[in-house]
Structures are given as C-alpha cells and as structure tokens.
Amino acid sequence: MATTTRADAATKGQYLDLHRWMCMAKALDDRMHILVKQGRAPFVGSSRGHEGIQVASTAAIGPDDWLVPHYRGLANAIVRGLTMREWMLAVFAKAGDPLSAGRNIPGGSYSYRRLKIAPVSQVVASWIPKAAGIAYAAKLKGESSVTLCTFGDGATSQGEFHEGVNFAAVHRLPVVFVCENNSYAISVPIRLQMANPDVADRAAGYGIAGATVDGTDVPACFEACRDAVDRARRGEGPTLIDAKIWRINSHTSEDNQLKYRTREEMEEAARHDPIARFAGWLIERRWITSEAAADLQAGCDREASEAADWAEQQPDPVPEDALKNLFA
Numbered sequence: 001m002a003t004t005t006r007a008d009a010a011t012k013g014q015y016l017d018l019h020r021w022m023c024m025a026k027a028l029d030d031r032m033h034i035l036v037k038q039g040r041a042p043f044v045g046s047s048r049g050h051e052g053i054q055v056a057s058t059a060a061i062g063p064d065d066w067l068v069p070h071y072r073g074l075a076n077a078i079v080r081g082l083t084m085r086e087w088m089l090a091v092f093a094k095a096g097d098p099l100s101a102g103r104n105i106p107g108g109s110y111s112y113r114r115l116k117i118a119p120v121s122q123v124v125a126s127w128i129p130k131a132a133g134i135a136y137a138a139k140l141k142g143e144s145s146v147t148l149c150t151f152g153d154g155a156t157s158q159g160e161f162h163e164g165v166n167f168a169a170v171h172r173l174p175v176v177f178v179c180e181n182n183s184y185a186i187s188v189p190i191r192l193q194m195a196n197p198d199v200a201d202r203a204a205g206y207g208i209a210g211a212t213v214d215g216t217d218v219p220a221c222f223e224a225c226r227d228a229v230d231r232a233r234r235g236e237g238p239t240l241i242d243a244k245i246w247r248i249n250s251h252t253s254e255d256n257q258l259k260y261r262t263r264e265e266m267e268e269a270a271r272h273d274p275i276a277r278f279a280g281w282l283i284e285r286r287w288i289t290s291e292a293a294a295d296l297q298a299g300c301d302r303e304a305s306e307a308a309d310w311a312e313q314q315p316d317p318v319p320e321d322a323l324k325n326l327f328a
C-alpha cells in the first residue's frame with residue numbers, strides 16, 4: 001500500500017494544470033447534464049468523482065505513451081489535449097466529431113489517434129487485453145512507450161481483466177492498470193461483486209506490483225501513478241493501482257441511483273468531491289485563492305456552454321458518411 005501524499009511529487013505549475021483540467025471536465029459534465037435535460041443531447045456517462053485519479057494518472061504518462069481509458073474517462077482525454085469544442089462535436093454527433101465522426105453516444109466508444117487514445121469501448125473490460133497487446137507491441141518493437149489502462153471495479157469481475165493483467169504480468173509489459181473503484185457497477189455494490197474489496201491485493205497473485213490509493217487525493221494519486229510509470233519504463237512490468245473514489249452522480253443519465261442508494265449515501269459521496277478537496281489543498285499552500293478557484297470554475301462553465309452552442313450549429317454528417325470506415 002503506497003499512499004503517502006508529498007507536495008513535491010509535482011511542481012506548482014503541474015498541480016495548477018491538474019486542477020484546471022478537473023474544472024474543465026466538471027464544466028463539460030455539468031453542461032451535458034443540462035443538455036440532456038433540455039433534450040438537446042442524448043446521454044451522459046458522468047465522470048464526477050473520478051476526475052482526481054483521471055488527471056493524475058494521465059499526467060503521469062507522456063505524449064508518446066498510450067491511453068486506453070474506460071468510457072467514463074472524460075478528464076483523461078482532456079489531459080491528452082481534447083478540447084471542449086471537440087468533445088461537444090461528439091456530444092451533438094456532428095460531422096467534424098474527431099472521436100467517432102458522430103457515430104457513437106458521447107464518450108461511449110471512440111478513439112483519437114493524434115492523442116494516442118486507443119479505442120474506448122462500452123463492452124466492459126474488453127479494452128484490458130487490448131492495452132496489454134499495445135504494450136506487447138511496444139516491447140517487441142523496442143519502443144519505450146508505457147500504456148495506461150483504466151477501468152471500473154465491476155470490470156475486474158470480467159474474464160478479460162484476468163486475461164489482460166495475467167498476459168501483461170507474464171511478459172513484464174509496460175502497462176499501468178488503474179481501477180477507478182467507485183464501488184458500484186451500475187446498481188451492483190462492491191460487496192456483491194467481490195469478497196475482497198481491495199483490488200490491488202490481486203496484484204500479488206499475478207506477481208506484479210500493486211498499490212492502493214485514495215483516488216480523491218490528487219497528489220497521492222499522482223505519486224502512485226508516476227511511480228508505476230517509472231517502474232514500467234524501467235522494464236519492471238505492470239502495476240495494478242486501486243484508486244478508491246465515490247461516484248457522485250448516477251451511473252449514466254439512463255440510470256436513477258435513488259432506486260438503490262440512500263440519500264445519506266449520496267450526500268456522503270458529494271462530500272468526497274476530488275475537485276473541492278484538491279482546491280482546498282492548493283488554497284492551503286497559497287497556490288490559489290478560493291476566489292481564483294471559483295473564477296476558474298465559472299470560466300470553464302462559460303467555455304463549456306459556448307462550446308455546446310458552437311458545436312450545435314456545426315454541420316451534421318451526410319447520409320453517405322454512415323458507410324465510411326466499415327470493414328463490411
């Protein structure tokens with residue numbers, strides 16, 4: 001278990017970047033919920049509560065590394081360089097959508113070659129063996145890239161989790177597996193998913209390194225992920241990180257968590273917002289004031305709203321586009 005929080009794990013500038021990316025993700029997430037309520041957008045798979053581990057894990061890899069995120073990874077994509085306008089083009093399924101050319105529900109299934117984001121899939125855990133495969137290819141080619149693969153706690157109950165992690169372990173592949181453990185797979189709580197809720201305990205069974213981290217503690221997450229990336233880069237194989245977080249919203253906009261969570265539990269989840277916690281940490285160090293933090297969020301909210309209004313006006317795909325990029 002490696003969960004020390006050291007302020008010197010990153011520079012002040014890096015920490016301020018992490019905070020800005022989290023605020024951008026929240027702004028887009030909040031805006032999407034509004035758009036869904038207005039009937040203008042189809043769907044949100046919320047990243048609220050996940051932003052801390054997402055920005056920390058992605059900031060720990062470099063531009064030549066690969067990101068294989070799960071469908072909830074909006075903040076991961078923002079760290080790689082995805083813009084608000086690009087995301088909104090996907091939300092409105094416009095012709096210029098760089099993620100799936102308007103073919104998929106927002107964030108559900110996409111890839112972004114320029115940002116080295118490998119295909120995201122709705123099929124839970126299907127991307128874990130692919131991440132191992134990408135790392136295997138890098139190793140065979142003698143490249144130094146590391147692959148960051150993220151997934152939820154529910155994904156660890158799938159066979160593909162075992163296949164992917166075991167393959168990466170056997171071949172000592174440069175992969176960092178990050179479980180964003182929000183303790184729910186839609187409505188199924190973690191106690192019905194696994195008898196040992198500490199996913200990182202399974203690392204020993206695969207003969208790889210494991211770490212448990214408070215996923216709402218951004219500096220601790222960054223440190224754990226950076227250590228794992230360094231280990232992978234040194235040729236010492238994969239790490240399995242279990243980042244404990246709280247899911248703040250329903251599973252998606254198609255789900256009503258009131259049916260299976262108490263109001264008290266939801267209020268408790270809201271108290272574990274990684275953005276508020278990290279802002280408090282930055283304020284304590286006098287690296288930002290509470291007014292500046294509020295202004296940053298308000299600015300991101302405005303930008304997300306403008307990006308939505310802009311994207312909505314962009315051209316729709318033409319019918320012939322439906323036949324593009326199909327194997328058969």
Ligand SMILES: Cc1ncc(C[n+]2csc(CCOP(=O)(O)OP(=O)(O)O)c2C)c(N)n1
Pocket residue numbers: 072122123124151152153154155156182184185186251
């Ligand atoms: C193979 C497969 N089974 C079931 C589903 C339906 N499904 C979509 S998301 C989800 C829960 C996944 O939970 P978890 O891995 O913990 O990630 P979270 O969504 O909580 O971040 C399920 C069961 C699916 N998409 N794919």
